[in-house]
Amino acid sequence: MMHPNKKRLRRSMMFLNCQKPGLIKDPYIYGTDSIILDLEDAVAENQKDSARYSLYHALKEINYRGVERVVRMNGLDTPHWKEDIRVCVAGGADTIRIAKTESAQDVHVVEEHVLAAEREFGRPEGSTLLMAALESCRGVMNALEVCNSSDRLIGIALSGGDYTRDLQTVISGTGVELQGARQQMVIAARAAKVQCWDTVFTDLDNMEAFEKEVRMIKMMGFDGKSLVNPRQIEIVHEVFTPTKKEIIFADKIVREIDEKKAQGIGVFMVDGKMIDIAFYEGAVRTLKLAKAAGIYEEDL
């Protein structure tokens, strides 16, 4: 049976440094869909142990009010990942983000240790979800096998900084260097029916370029974006939440198709547009998204 939160709304996933108590004590006030409590790059090498204690108590004692608690663990090429997994599971993290994922085998290794930790700490088996960050050319090329690697896997996220380094280029601001990876990853995710998130945008003074990028990745098919600052949340939510006009149109399509199907009619007009069954899935997705965002309450 599918985990009830596997497909939840994840438009915004905001990174927070686990080592900074001031950051992790109340991030739910910003209204992000998910927080990513970071044990990896944001935490200095000699503070990895310290961050785990902070993480454990934050997970156990802070009420994040329904915001998904994702933890980014250190990569499998470090000495930290096994204890990261133990503390994530013991603390009751909702999801673990696997850094530097390159293959299905990487996910299997993490999955095996997560299962062992669930048994050790008495959590229900299968309750900890996984997501994979693809940060290398090899990882991006293996996107489909990663997407298909585990029932626990909710999706894949692009990590643009490491990826462009591996590609021997830099983040230019135009997006041209990320074009191939974005396309490959979102197609793989859709083929495997998991979610897909875009990389962070770090130029906080250029909100115009940020919005342009968010609109582009929405059009490409992404489910949302990794974020580094609360100021970015509102724009992402605005772009990824259906408009009132889109919701009304989708509602009409679903009702009309259901009704016309019963009458044996395949093609018909809605608001001057020719509609057939091919529109059904998209309209249902729009309504589900609107419902998850709390702006649509019908039962279609």
Next chain:
Amino acid sequence: MVVQKSAVAGTLESSDAQVTVEPGSGTLELIVESNVIHQFGRQIRKTVLDVLERLEVTDAKVVVVDKGALDCTLKARVECAVYRSNDITETLPWGGAIK
């Protein structure tokens, strides 16, 4: 647990606490510095002493410089300092002595 050597955890940033542990001289000595000592001093001491009791630390000097840390942060810093004093970073008792 025996405090084997001096160890520090945490910072002096706002919402944090810096905890230093040193081998004791036969007793448990706790010193707390805080801007809110009059309001929360007793609570801070209780939280720290509860953690030390769970970790079975009975002979140490513990100095806490509080900068408005929540209970969960205080606990994390004390535990980290004590385990660091023993060079233990793996296979920790999450949910056991650490809770």
